[in-house]
Amino acid sequence: MSFKHLIDPKYSKNDYFPIDLSVNNPFWDNNDVSDITVFEEYLKNQRDKTGKYVAHGGYLEQRALYRKSIRFQAGIVRDVHMGIDLWAPAGTSVHAFMDGTVHSFANNDDQGNYGPTLILEHDYNGKKLYTLYGHLAIGDMNKWSVGSRFRESEKIATLGKPEENGGYSPHLHFQIMTDMGKYKGDFPGVAAQVELQHYESIILDPNTLIF
């Protein structure tokens, strides 16, 4: 499969580089990854160091990010990230993974959540696939309607600002599911270790399908 442009196609595959937000990266022992200023400084340093621009990563990554968040620490600890994140500025265009229709959308607007979220439904070799795009701009939402069609690579949205995207440095959260269950406009993107076996059976590794 060839490289998929999920964000602005002006970025080529060669502009992408992986970053490590996991608990195994000692940098996060002494730096607060949930502080946008700290995170963006880190991002800038990594961009300068690699000479590349679009940071990405996170599939099944156990993240330091969720250590301080009440949202993810209440009850059972959820800290395993199940999608892939692509960091680029607010306003960057977001594009459909493949031909599909709008399954559902919502503004999950509580702190730490996805903000505006779009879910597309696809037919993949006779089976259903669902792609989730999170942390989008509120202004995109009036362009979506359930059942409307998008072609592969068509622009579907733009990246939101921190004040609308759940409070994060602008990035796309992208996740591929084979089963939506009862979810509409939302789907868990972070899981507890004990839930992983369940989710790994319905969430695909996006890396093999994008890069």
Ligand SMILES: [Zn+2]
């Ligand atoms: Zn994410």
